Amino acid sequence: MSVKTELEFILNGRPVNIEVPVHMTVLALLRESLDLKGTKYACGEGECGACTIEVDGTTINSCLMMAVDLQGREVMTIEGLGKGNALHPMQQAFVDHGAVQCGFCMPGMIIQANNLVKKNPDLSREEMKRGLEGNVCRCTGYTKVLDAVASVVGLKI
Amino acid sequence: MSEIEKYIAPTKLAEAVKVLSGGGVTIVAGGTDLTPQINEGKRRYEATLMNIQRVQELKGISLEEGEIRIGCLATVSEIWHNDIIAECAPILCDTANCFASDQIRNAATIGGNICNASPAGDMIIPLLVLGASVELARWKEGKMEIRREPLNHFFKAPGKTIRLDNELLTAVVFDKPSVDFVGQFRKSGPRPALEISTVTVGIGGDYNDGKFENVRVAFGAVGPTPLRAAATEQALEGKTLNDDVIQAAVVAAWQDARPIDDIRATTWYRNHLIGIFTEELLNNVCQN
Ligand SMILES: Cc1cc2nc3c(=O)[nH]c(=O)nc-3n(C[C@H](O)[C@H](O)[C@H](O)COP(=O)(O)OP(=O)(O)OC[C@H]3O[C@@H](n4cnc5c(N)ncnc54)[C@H](O)[C@@H]3O)c2cc1C
Ligand code: FES
Numbered sequence A: 001m002s003v004k005t006e007l008e009f010i011l012n013g014r015p016v017n018i019e020v021p022v023h024m025t026v027l028a029l030l031r032e033s034l035d036l037k038g039t040k041y042a043c044g045e046g047e048c049g050a051c052t053i054e055v056d057g058t059t060i061n062s063c064l065m066m067a068v069d070l071q072g073r074e075v076m077t078i079e080g081l082g083k084g085n086a087l088h089p090m091q092q093a094f095v096d097h098g099a100v101q102c103g104f105c106m107p108g109m110i111i112q113a114n115n116l117v118k119k120n121p122d123l124s125r126e127e128m129k130r131g132l133e134g135n136v137c138r139c140t141g142y143t144k145v146l147d148a149v150a151s152v153v154g155l156k157i
Numbered sequence B: 001m002s003e004i005e006k007y008i009a010p011t012k013l014a015e016a017v018k019v020l021s022g023g024g025v026t027i028v029a030g031g032t033d034l035t036p037q038i039n040e041g042k043r044r045y046e047a048t049l050m051n052i053q054r055v056q057e058l059k060g061i062s063l064e065e066g067e068i069r070i071g072c073l074a075t076v077s078e079i080w081h082n083d084i085i086a087e088c089a090p091i092l093c094d095t096a097n098c099f100a101s102d103q104i105r106n107a108a109t110i111g112g113n114i115c116n117a118s119p120a121g122d123m124i125i126p127l128l129v130l131g132a133s134v135e136l137a138r139w140k141e142g143k144m145e146i147r148r149e150p151l152n153h154f155f156k157a158p159g160k161t162i163r164l165d166n167e168l169l170t171a172v173v174f175d176k177p178s179v180d181f182v183g184q185f186r187k188s189g190p191r192p193a194l195e196i197s198t199v200t201v202g203i204g205g206d207y208n209d210g211k212f213e214n215v216r217v218a219f220g221a222v223g224p225t226p227l228r229a230a231a232t233e234q235a236l237e238g239k240t241l242n243d244d245v246i247q248a249a250v251v252a253a254w255q256d257a258r259p260i261d262d263i264r265a266t267t268w269y270r271n272h273l274i275g276i277f278t279e280e281l282l283n284n285v286c287q288n
């Protein structure tokens, strides 16, 4: 067993204070220690994007990042995107465009799509494709995903 | 999986370097190479895990007295979107554009890319073309000592470099290229992102009135380390670029490249790519 260390960070707007083993990944911390199962584990090696979260406003693969590195930082997971039970406009757009099938890739896909639009509200379809390259979906074929994101661009979010 | 006895996240460079002098330290930056290597059992943690991400001195990109300096913690995303780099060394942006995904680029540091020393490390190729050097810091006799080594001499074998265990790579530096400098980068694959490079080629030099000078050529993934292509450089240096010169450079490129057969491509295919990429990039230089 490896040593533990004290960790303090902001998770979906709320402070978290927890002791973590120093070798733990952010994904394991979220899913196993904090019981937030929205963020998904699929490849575990940075290839699929199912584990995408926002840290200080940029997206990363939480399966590769060490939990200890969250010290003092701000994290947003899919659970923090909507307000209470109300869906965020990006989530609603995915529903409206039938862009969700099994749903496994969706928490990561939606966090990434939302981040792209936040950074560039005039995102082109080509830029969406490039920006979503790190998010693999085995079901949808991506067309409806892109339609959903396109429908949000231009809207204030 | 691990027997980490101590975790340290220093905020000062001197502190980080002192920790290294004690030995038995695993350095982590973005973790995008380290985490998969640990998970796959290819690598084990040392007793001390040192996270260098809090050291402000290791961040940022600057241009001072004609020298560009990229702190080891600069991420591939930061390099891509940096004004100094876009203006003075856009070949680095072209490479970042072929690098993994947004999420990986946001975490992947330049220091990690260099120190991981993969023959397919993409950012290394444009840096070789820019004639970059690395700075290595260590603690010696009560103070910090920094040496500079040309990146060209840094790599020894896959995963092996001349960096000593007690040294931290703090930055990569290179002279601001001249106004005539043209740099070109090419990575194999229809959509190069998220693909381990089969072959990468970088070519750069001062191009003026058809003449190519101060030429540097670098190849990735065609030998045990990223390499400078000496014969190709010689075939091009000081020449007026035309079809004959370009063909001579292609032949020289086959001499320089030492590709292997592996699961991703055969030697024959890699040689084929080296030839066509060299030709393509030189044609691009001519059109510049
Ligand atoms: C899905 C995926 C896709 C990828 N695609 C690409 C790609 O297209 N092109 C490419 O080149 N790479 C790619 N990589 C590899 C990796 O992302 C890069 O090599 C990255 O730059 C490593 O940086 P890091 O900060 O994550 O390194 P880390 O994993 O933190 O460290 C890498 C190694 O360097 C050491 N180290 C780090 N910083 C220093 C320092 N300052 N001084 C001394 N030692 C140090 C660490 O101890 C470790 O051994 C990919 C990886 C993944 C998982
Ligand atoms: S689970 Fe993290 S990228 Fe696939």
Ligand code: FES
Binding pocket: A099, A100, A101, A102, A103, A104, A105, A106, A136, A137, A138, A139, A140
């Ligand atoms: S909806 Fe099934 S993987 Fe994307």
